[in-house]
Amino acid sequence: MVLNSKIPEGPIQQKWDNHRFNIKLVNAANKRKYTVIVVGTGLAGSSAAASLAELGYNVISLCYHESPRRAHSIAAQGGINAPKNYKNDGDSIWRLFYDTVKGGDYRAREANVYRLAQVSGNIIDQCVAQGVPFGREYGGLLGNRSFGGAQVSRTFYARGQTGQQLLLGAYGAFSRQINSGRIKFYGRREMLDLILIENQARGIVARNLETGALESYVADAVILATGGYGNTFYLATMAKYSNATAIWKAHKKGALFGNPCFTQIHPTCIPLSSDYQSKLTLMSESLRNDGRIWVPKKSGDVRNPKDIPEDERDYYLERMYPSFGNLVPRDVASRRAKEMCDKGFGVGSTGLAVYLDFADTINRNGKPWVEEKYGNLFDMYHEITAENAYQTPMRIYPAVHYTMGGLWVDYNLMTTIPGLYTLGEANFSDHGANRLGASALMQGLADGYFIIPYTIGDYLASNKFPAVKTDHISFKESGKKIDETINQLLSIKGKRTVDELHKRLGKVMYDYCGMARNEAGLKKALELIPQLREEFYKDVIVPGTADSFNPELEKAVRALDYFEIAELMVTDALHREESCGGHLREEYQTEDGEAKRNDDKYSYVAAWEYKGNGLKWDLNKEPLTFEYVKPSTRSYK
Amino acid sequence: MNFKLKIWRQYDRNSKGKFAVYNVTDISPDMSFLEMLDAVNRNLAKKSEDVIAFDHDCREGICGSCGLYIDGRAHGPQRGVTTCELRMRHFKDGGTIIVEPWHSKAFPVIKDLVVDRTAFERIIQAGGYISVDTGSAPEASSLPVPKANAEEAMDAAACIGCGACVAACKNSSAMLFMSAKVSQLALLPQGDPERKRRVQKMVETMDREGFGLCSNTYACEQECPKKISVSHIARMNREFIRAKLF
Ligand SMILES: Cc1cc2nc3c(=O)[nH]c(=O)nc-3n(C[C@H](O)[C@H](O)[C@H](O)COP(=O)(O)OP(=O)(O)OC[C@H]3O[C@@H](n4cnc5c(N)ncnc54)[C@H](O)[C@@H]3O)c2cc1C
Ligand code: FES
Numbered sequence: 053m054v055l056n057s058k059i060p061e062g063p064i065q066q067k068w069d070n071h072r073f074n075i076k077l078v079n080a081a082n083k084r085k086y087t088v089i090v091v092g093t094g095l096a097g098s099s100a101a102a103s104l105a106e107l108g109y110n111v112i113s114l115c116y117h118e119s120p121r122r123a124h125s126i127a128a129q130g131g132i133n134a135p136k137n138y139k140n141d142g143d144s145i146w147r148l149f150y151d152t153v154k155g156g157d158y159r160a161r162e163a164n165v166y167r168l169a170q171v172s173g174n175i176i177d178q179c180v181a182q183g184v185p186f187g188r189e190y191g192g193l194l195g196n197r198s199f200g201g202a203q204v205s206r207t208f209y210a211r212g213q214t215g216q217q218l219l220l221g222a223y224g225a226f227s228r229q230i231n232s233g234r235i236k237f238y239g240r241r242e243m244l245d246l247i248l249i250e251n252q253a254r255g256i257v258a259r260n261l262e263t264g265a266l267e268s269y270v271a272d273a274v275i276l277a278t279g280g281y282g283n284t285f286y287l288a289t290m291a292k293y294s295n296a297t298a299i300w301k302a303h304k305k306g307a308l309f310g311n312p313c314f315t316q317i318h319p320t321c322i323p324l325s326s327d328y329q330s331k332l333t334l335m336s337e338s339l340r341n342d343g344r345i346w347v348p349k350k351s352g353d354v355r356n357p358k359d360i361p362e363d364e365r366d367y368y369l370e371r372m373y374p375s376f377g378n379l380v381p382r383d384v385a386s387r388r389a390k391e392m393c394d395k396g397f398g399v400g401s402t403g404l405a406v407y408l409d410f411a412d413t414i415n416r417n418g419k420p421w422v423e424e425k426y427g428n429l430f431d432m433y434h435e436i437t438a439e440n441a442y443q444t445p446m447r448i449y450p451a452v453h454y455t456m457g458g459l460w461v462d463y464n465l466m467t468t469i470p471g472l473y474t475l476g477e478a479n480f481s482d483h484g485a486n487r488l489g490a491s492a493l494m495q496g497l498a499d500g501y502f503i504i505p506y507t508i509g510d511y512l513a514s515n516k517f518p519a520v521k522t523d524h525i526s527f528k529e530s531g532k533k534i535d536e537t538i539n540q541l542l543s544i545k546g547k548r549t550v551d552e553l554h555k556r557l558g559k560v561m562y563d564y565c566g567m568a569r570n571e572a573g574l575k576k577a578l579e580l581i582p583q584l585r586e587e588f589y590k591d592v593i594v595p596g597t598a599d600s601f602n603p604e605l606e607k608a609v610r611a612l613d614y615f616e617i618a619e620l621m622v623t624d625a626l627h628r629e630e631s632c633g634g635h636l637r638e639e640y641q642t643e644d645g646e647a648k649r650n651d652d653k654y655s656y657v658a659a660w661e662y663k664g665n666g667l668k669w670d671l672n673k674e675p676l677t678f679e680y681v682k683p684s685t686r687s688y689k
Numbered sequence: 690m691n692f693k694l695k696i697w698r699q700y701d702r703n704s705k706g707k708f709a710v711y712n713v714t715d716i717s718p719d720m721s722f723l724e725m726l727d728a729v730n731r732n733l734a735k736k737s738e739d740v741i742a743f744d745h746d747c748r749e750g751i752c753g754s755c756g757l758y759i760d761g762r763a764h765g766p767q768r769g770v771t772t773c774e775l776r777m778r779h780f781k782d783g784g785t786i787i788v789e790p791w792h793s794k795a796f797p798v799i800k801d802l803v804v805d806r807t808a809f810e811r812i813i814q815a816g817g818y819i820s821v822d823t824g825s826a827p828e829a830s831s832l833p834v835p836k837a838n839a840e841e842a843m844d845a846a847a848c849i850g851c852g853a854c855v856a857a858c859k860n861s862s863a864m865l866f867m868s869a870k871v872s873q874l875a876l877l878p879q880g881d882p883e884r885k886r887r888v889q890k891m892v893e894t895m896d897r898e899g900f901g902l903c904s905n906t907y908a909c910e911q912e913c914p915k916k917i918s919v920s921h922i923a924r925m926n927r928e929f930i931r932a933k934l935f
Contacts, residue, residue, distance in 0.1 A: 103823040118744070119810055121850060122752045138830060174826070181826035183819045183879050185843040192833030210843060216751055217846060224818030231814045239807065262799055291746040326717060330724050331748050432749070435774055438719070501823045549734045551727070596739045600701065601800040604730075604740050 053308070055659055055674045058462040059163040064680055068167045071463070075510035083108035086512050089256055089271040091243045091298055093120030093226065095219055095493060096476025097277030099500025102225035105234035107505055112269050113226075114241040114258055116293055116606075121223045124279050124291040125496065128215025129336040131199055131207035132493040134172040139196055143204040145169045150681050151202060152491060155381055156456075156484020157633035157649065158683040159311070159657070161676060163463060164482050171502040172494050176208055178501055182221035186210050200337050200382065200489020207490045212336055212428050218493055222500070241267065242606065245530040246274065246302045246472065253472035254520050257530045261606060264599040266531045268522035273471040273508055276302060277500065280455035280477040282315065284614045284621065285566075286551075286558025288452040289321060289334040295610040296617045299459050299478050307467040308659040308672060310460035310480030312617065313625035316487050316634050317567050318453035319385035322436055323405040332451035333436060335429050337489050340378045340385070342422070343408040343446070345369050351396035357407055357445050368392060372644075376688040383486045383634045383647075384688060386450035390567045391645070393449070405447035414442065450567060454492060456483045456634065457624070460659040460674070464507035465499060468659075471511060475499035480657065485633025538598045541608045546591030550607040553588050557581065557611075557618055565622050570638040574626040581622065585615040620660055620669060627671065630654045651683050690716040690782040694729065696741055697789045699798050702805075706798065708787075718778035722765065723748060723755060725777055743802040750774040750914065753849030756856065757802055758789040763853035763912040771851065771914040791856035795863070795899040806852050808898040809866060815894040816887040817870040819879050838876045845873040847915045854909035854917075860901030865909040867891050868925035869917050875928050885932040892929060 060071040078086065087110040090101040098120050101113045115123060137143040148169040153160060180186065180194070187195040187209050199207035210217035229235040240261040247255040253274040258267050281296035282288040303309050320340060322333045346367045348360050368388060370377045378385075389406045392398060399405050414422055419442055423430070430441050437447075459467045459474040461481055466473050476496040483491065564577035588611065596602040631640040631647035632654070640648045657674040691714045699706030713732075716725050723745050730740040744754040750771040757772045759765035765775045780786060788802065796804040834842075846869070854865035871888050874880030880887070903922060910919045 099823075106822045117746065117752075117754065118806060119850065122746060122754050124747070124752075126752045127747045127749060136829070173829075174824070176829045177826040178821070178823060180829040180832070181819065181821040181879055183842075183874050183877050185839050185846050185873065185877070187843075188834055188836050188839040190836050192835050192839075193830050210846075213751065213847065216849075217843075220846065224813070225821070225823070227810070227814040228818050228820060230810075291752065292748060293746045325719060328717060328720055328724050328728065330721075330727055333749050432774075435770060435776060436719075438776075438778065505823065545737060547735070549731050551731070593734055593737060595734050595737045601742055601803065602739075603742050604734055 053468065053661060053672050055308070055460070055672055056462060057161065057674055058464060059161070060463065064163060064166045067163050068170060072506055075506065076513035078509045078513045080108060084110065086110065087112060087271040088273050088275060088508065089114070089269055090275045090277060091115070091256065092123065092277035092279060092476070092478070093117070094123035094125035094277060094279055094476060095215070095222060095496035096500045097123070097275070098219065098222040098226040099497050100275055100277060100475055100504045101235055102222060102229050103501050103505045104508070105229035105232070108234070111229070111235045112238070112271060113235055114238045114243060114269070116240060116242045116261060118239045120226055120237065121220060123219060124294050125219045125493070126216045127291060128493055129212045129334070130338050131197065131209035131214045131490040132175070132218060133206050133490040134176045134208060134494065135169060135206050136173055136176060138194060139205045141204045143206050147204065148172065148206065152482070152488060153484070153678070153681040154686060155486055155488040157486055157647070157686060158484065158651065158655065158678060159314070159632055159676065160482055160484030162678060162680055167503070168482050168495055168498050171498045174502055175494060175497045179218055179221050182224055184210060184217045184221040197338065198341065202488065215493060218497065222497070243298045244301065244534050244609065246305045247526050247530060248305055248469065249520055249524060249526055250518065252470050252515070252517070255522070255527065257527060257534060259534070262601050264597070264602065266534060268527040268531070270520050270522055272512060272517045273473065275473045275475060275504065276459070276478050277475040278478045280458070281617055282452045282455050284557070284618050285452040285561045286555045287324065287329070287332050289318060289332050292331060295613070297610050297613045299474065300613040300617055302459060302467065302469065302472060304662050305469065306662070307469050307472060308460040308661050309457070309620060310657050310659050311457040311624065312621045312660065313565065313628065314456035314485050314634055315452060315621070316382060316454035316456060317386045317450045319382055319389055319450050320408065320448045321451035322433065323400060323402065323447050323449035325401070333432070334451065334453060335433065335448070337382070339408060339426060339429060342413040342425070343378070343410050344412060345378050345406055345408055347392045347397040347399060347406050357399070357409070366397070373688045380688045381486060381488065387567050387636055389448070389450055400447045405449045407445035408448045409445035410441065411445070454487055456480065456485060456487055460657065464510065465504055466507070466511065470515070473504060473508060475504060485635055537612070538605065538609065541592065541594045541605065542598060544589065544592050544594065546593050548591045548593065550592060550594065550604060550611050553584065553592060554611045554614060557584050557614060560584065561618055561621070565625050568636045568638050569625050571626065574622050577622045578619065578626070581615065581619045588612070588615060623669060624658055624660065628654055628658065646685070655683070690718060690777060690780070692716060692780065692783070693785040695785060695787045696802070698741070698801055701800055702797055716777050718776065720777045721748065721773055722757070722759070722775040722777065723773050741802065742800040745773055748773040751849060753851040756791055756851045756853060758791060758856055760787050763791070763856040764914050768911070769914060769916050771849070791852050793855050793861040793900070795861060796852060796855065804852070808900070809850055809852065809863070811898060812863065812867055812891055812894050813870065816883070816890040819874060820883060832878055834877060842873045842876040845869040845876070845917065845921050848917055849915060851914065853912045853914060855900065857908040857912035858901065859906065859908070860904055862903045863895050863900040864903040864922050864925070865913060865917055865919065867895055868921040871925045871928055872921035875924060884928060888925065888928045888932050
């Protein structure tokens with residue numbers, strides 16, 4: 053397949069403007085004749101749905117929560133980037149663009165990233181107008197913090213609840229459009245298939261999670277804004293319901309999957325303490341602004357951290373990266389923590405943790421200062437671990453947090469299926485091999501508020517849409533297949549619960565496709581995953597019925613897709629014989645353990661094409677060219 | 690730790706529910722309440738019995754999905770935490786724990802411990818927002834907001850919409866939930882143009898949805914996992930009177 057990224061002509065600063073001028077518009081009076089399905093109500097989905105409805109389109113919106121406001125975006129803590137340069141510290145659109153391309157280790161598309169930086173300022177304007185209570189200075193103007201490896205202060209925040217506040221802003225706009233009648237919202241619905249008619253995305257089949265009924269929805273275009281697939285690892289910072297099903301079904305219907313192996317592992321999470329744990333909890337990365345990371349110099353040192361004298365501590369990030377210190381990008385901080393623990397310097401009962409110490413900051417600025425800034429995080433840490441981090445250092449360990457990979461989209465955010473768009477974390481687009489802090493919220497809202505409202509119009513205005521109703525044979529056939537799968541799951545009646553099997557898959561992924569990967573491990577994973585999948589089909593137990601509210605069945609349906617996507621993630625990781633960003637292949641590192649890219653061979657997006665059950669995926673490549681930010685070795689020393 | 694659980698089981702909206710008793714053993718004090726229920730469900734699933742349905746998602750106290758009425762308290766015995774954040778170390782080993790869904794006419798039970806809270810949605814849809822179309826916003830810093838107001842607006846905006854306030858109230862009033870939104874927007878200059886209409890529409894909708902009246906017992910503030918203050922109810926009342934009078 054030839055991939056056409058549809059990057060507009062012209063200098064990078066003018067591409068988006070040119071494009072907006074050149075693409076077709078739907079006449080204002082005609083917009084109401086079109087219907088768009090938006091699956092997902094996180095930042096990307098709710099901003100898209102609201103903005104499209106405001107323009108006059110009919111929007112059908114679905115999500116698996118009862119309310120749009122409960123989407124996973126609600127959990128984002130730290131902040132959202134925009135180069136407003138309110139701090140007068142040298143920020144600009146160009147610098148944000150540059151930082152993002154470099155931070156992504158030169159595996160993102162320049163034109164997309166530039167556009168993202170360009171519209172990010174409008175996002176802040178929009179959110180403030182909606183009443184999002186961003187943190188402010190005493191003069192009443194907006195505050196900024198520096199975040200996640202940036203040298204300028206460009207992050208806007210609403211305490212430790214930025215995602216919540218941004219989502220509630222978008223949810224307000226969304227609710228207003230429900231009130232106006234232009235959004236029809238269906239909660240507790242899970243999309244289980246995409247419907248193509250005459251090679252156009254024309255609808256979806258969803259399960260009503262309360263009644264179990266399968267329902268068909270028809271439209272002229274479909275947008276997936278269904279979030280990331282990090283829960284493939286079982287333990288992640290993702291919400292429990294976050295899953296891969298929507299994008300996976302679209303993938304199996306022909307949408308190419310971009311860079312599936314690019315996973316972000318976040319450095320500041322509360323370590324796993326035992327087997328019953330159902331998820332990992334992130335603590336905002338902002339903690340690294342004031343906390344110092346260290347391990348004992350002596351391996352296996354079990355002394356109380358307070359009894360370990362200064363000269364027997366290794367502040368390894370400060371030692372290795374004197375200019376960035378504790379603020380190195382996430383991939384570097386995570387990998388170094390793992391390395392320290394692998395070498396036996398880890399702390400805590402499992403040895404899988406490093407210290408994040410606030411003693412110096414407390415001595416310097418006082419406890420109240422720390423309390424004001426981080427109080428809620430210290431409370432959360434206390435509730436989970438029963439430890440007081442004002443007195444003893446926190447223990448942290450990296451956890452799966454974000455998936456940079458996702459459905460391949462062109463500059464218009466359209467997948468390889470005509471009329472199917474993907475926004476937010478569900479697409480592969482802007483973060484390359486590593487996402488910088490505070491940029492996912494930015495991307496989700498950029499996609500939803502400022503990009504899709506233009507680009508979808510071009511598609512709708514340029515194509516014809518034969519009349520289709522929900523009684524079309526494609527919906528029936530799809531429903532029949534879904535019924536078969538569900539009945540199969542219910543009838544296995546084996547011995548293992550969905551979680552038990554999913555947990556084992558997660559372990560394989562952490563062990564062989566996690567922070568550091570190598571050929572032997574990845575090959576091993578490619579043997580183990582199909583075995584586990586087979587075991588799932590033989591031995592899973594799913595109680596209850598198909599026609600009722602059945603949480604175990606929901607989990608089982610999602611798990612099936614994890615077993616498949618895991619295999620693609622590993623396949624992708626194995627083929628990429630280089631290290632870049634969050635993808636560290638142990639065979640490819642510099643002498644001092646930094647990721648070693650191979651730009652000659654791998655400066656491309658790997659876009660995988662599904663060929664059918666049991667068959668190997670086809671690899672398609674979208675070459676990446678860097679005209680403006682010349683690839684260099686990332687150095688944070 | 691070991692517990693005896695009395696849990697509300699109800700097949701669907703139309704069935705009658707009843708309590709069922711489960712004994713759980715080997716619970717670690719560090720487990721969250723939901724992880725304890727996961728353990729119960731694992732045992733049920735292994736016996737091919739219908740698992741206990743409860744709402745949850747983020748499991749870190751922010752999405753507002755979870756919400757159980759535990760031993761007669763919304764979100765259980767600890768102040769300022771949601772059910773998903775609550776740890777088993779706060780319960781007495783060997784004790785009995787009673788687990789029920791939120792009780793309110795406005796929140797019908799869907800299954801077991803899951804209730805339908807869409808009445809909250811309709812209150813927000815009636816006016817809990819600022820009407821600003823995408824693209825029409827002025828430059829963000831053109832409108833300074835005093836820090837104190839911004840902070841208080843944020844206190845109100847911290848509501849997670851879980852419904853504990855309604856569950857805790859003997860009248861099933863949604864005043865705390867609604868006032869948090871009214872108050873947030875009333876504290877910000879952006880919210881000013883629509884302030885009258887907003888409060889009137891939202892109050893109308895709340896009444897229609899079958900929530901009760903507020904009789905100032907302040908149980909809502911006590912049980913709110915985000916410690917939202919009843920001072921927002923006072924502000925909302927002022928907003929409401931103002932809207933009527935002027
Ligand atoms: C703990 C945490 C903290 C974070 N902090 C930050 C931060 O500070 N800054 C930052 O920039 N980023 C942060 N991120 C990342 C960021 O929050 C996410 O990447 C982003 O919110 C994803 O938004 P989204 O709209 O793409 O998807 P989501 O918010 O995940 O929404 C997905 C939506 O799709 C729906 N859905 C999914 N599948 C289906 C289906 N099959 N059928 C129906 N509906 C479906 C869901 O119901 C939901 O409404 C954080 C992430 C986590 C986990
Ligand atoms: S599960 Fe999200 S608040 Fe409890």
